[in-house]
Amino acid sequence: MMSDLRKAAQQALETLKYTYEVLGLMAKGKEAMAALEAALAQPEQEPAAWLYEAGNDRTLHWYKPPLYGTPLYTAPQQREWIDLTDEEELMIGVATGMPGVAIRMIEAKLKEKNA
Numbered sequence: 001m002m003s004d005l006r007k008a009a010q011q012a013l014e015t016l017k018y019t020y021e022v023l024g025l026m027a028k029g030k031e032a033m034a035a036l037e038a039a040l041a042q043p044e045q046e047p048a049a050w051l052y053e054a055g056n057d058r059t060l061h062w063y064k065p066p067l068y069g070t071p072l073y074t075a076p077q078q079r080e081w082i083d084l085t086d087e088e089e090l091m092i093g094v095a096t097g098m099p100g101v102a103i104r105m106i107e108a109k110l111k112e113k114n115a
Contacts, residue, residue, distance in 0.1 A: 006044055009036050038080060047071035081111050 013036040020033065050061045050069030061069060084092070089103050 009040055012036060013040065035080065045073055047073055081114065083107065
């Protein structure tokens with residue numbers, strides 16, 4: 001069974017693909033399609049439990065999720081690395097006086113360490 005979030009991602013991907021085929025998209029549209037395709041290729045992880053919080057009341061539900069519960073997973077979900085945009089690199093360079101090459105080298109090292 002597909003989660004609501006996964007259904008929404010699938011619908012967004014289909015809309016982006018249709019828009020790309022009919023109207024053409026800029027680079028950001030291609031990036032969004034690639035990110036959605038990568039996320040949808042991952043197996044969906046089922047929560048181990050759900051946390052319900054109301055004021056000072058916190059309870060765990062193991063079998064049936066509460067209406068407004070927060071899903072809890074056995075392992076942290078993996079997040080995809082997101083590169084800095086050109087605008088973000090420029091802002092950092094202006095604020096620190098650092099050349100763009102140095103910023104990209106730092107970003108590459110961080111990406112390597114977090115892989």
